[in-house]
Amino acid sequence: MxxxxxxxxxxxxxxxxxxxxxxxxxxxxxxxxxxxxxxxxxxxxxxxxxxxxxxxxxxxxxxxxxxxxxxxxxxxxxxxxxxxxxxxRYGTFWVQLHGIPGFCMTVAVAQAVGAIFGEVLWVDNRDGDDCVGRFIRIRAYFDVDLPLIYRTLVTLPDIGEKLIEFKYEYLPEYCFACGRLGHSTQVCVRAYEEVHVHNGICMIGSRYQPARKTYQDFGSLVPPRLYHIPAVAPIYHQVMGHSTRSTVAVKS
The missing domain is CATH 3.30.70.330 (RRM (RNA recognition motif) domain)
Structure with missing residues (x-):
């Protein structure tokens, strides 16, 4: 064989x-x-x-x-x-979507919001279409040449605009200066001395244990800090070759 x-x-x-x-x-x-x-x-x-x-x-x-x-x-x-x-140039991540109201925590909303980040492969839901918990957890496929998205505005039905934060589980080597994976902040700052460091440790999602042990843990995880550090929030996000506005209308 x-x-x-x-x-x-x-x-x-x-x-x-x-x-x-x-x-x-x-x-x-x-x-x-x-x-x-x-x-x-x-x-x-x-x-x-x-x-x-x-x-x-x-x-x-x-x-x-x-x-x-x-x-x-x-x-x-x-x-x-x-x-x-x-x-x-494409990687897969578990991403936590924070800030979605409880009655909007559905698979449809998760897929619409997750599409801002990349291609949604799976939504972690255990009760039909509902995603019960403090946040929605998705598995997404994304372009590693682009900066990681920290937060964005979405328009939810009957609510209006809400600020949604993206937190990444088991975040590997990451540059706080340009927001990209694959090199450290020190290397980026040396190459571009005028770049202002504006991303922070708050992009790292807390450790999550699924109900059944089906995923291989790897690497180290730094827990999120309590303070808030602003990050890049461009008007347009370039995701998987398509331009998507940072303000996204989500249908119910």
């Missing part, structure tokens, strides 16, 4: 990662039922092959993954086998 199912992985960091350490860590961390083969094909880029498709799907379904606080991007191997040029 050969390795017929594949993924391409990329560690999102400007620093060169230790190839052998990455291969050893993820060969065991992914807990595949069958054998897995990981080979470096370029700096910080790896070709991951699986014997069975179930293991490959499990790795994708339990994203995000991180290596030493750097986000690991994954993409399926193209049919033509061109693994060296596979574009790797």
């Amino acid at each position: 050969g390795f017929i199912y594949g993924l391409v992985a990329k560690v999102l960091t400007p620093q060169e990662v230790n190839r052998d350490a990455f291969i050893k860590n993820f060969s065991s961390l992914w807990k595949c039922k069958e054998d897995v083969s990981i080979k470096e094909i370029a700096q910080n880029r790896f070709w991951v092959r699986f014997v069975c498709d179930r293991d490959r799907c499990q790795v994708l379904d339990t994203e995000p993954w991180a290596y030493r606080r750097s986000l690991v991007l994954l993409a399926e191997t193209p049919d033509d086998g061109s693994i060296h040029v596979v574009p790797l």
Whole structure:
């Protein structure tokens, strides 16, 4: 039986990662039922092959993954086998939507608000269309080349405008200066000395434990602070190739 199912992985960091350490860590961390083969094909880029498709799907379904606080991007191997040029610019995150009134905490509202951030893959609801709790939790697919969104205005039915905050679970290496993943604030400030640091630790969501243990925990988590630090709030958010206004009308 050969390795017929594949993924391409990329560690999102400007620093060169230790190839052998990455291969050893993820060969065991992914807990595949069958054998897995990981080979470096370029700096910080790896070709991951699986014997069975179930293991490959499990790795994708339990994203995000991180290596030493750097986000690991994954993409399926193209049919033509061109693994060296596979574009790797989209990642998956668990995002908490804070500030939505209780009677508006539905799957439809979660999908509409989450679309500002990226493509909503799943809404964590346990009672039909209702999302019960202090916040709505979504799993979303987004463009890592764009700044993370901290907050935005939405127009809710029978309420009007509400300020919604996005908090990210297990936030990896993140720049507080430009709002992007993949490099530290210190590196960004050295390169662009006039950039004002305006994002803060409040973008990190608190640790969340689902009712059933189905997702692999990874990395470290810094709990949110009590103070409030403003962040970038552009008039337009560029999400998945489409321009979306920061004030979004949500239908009931």
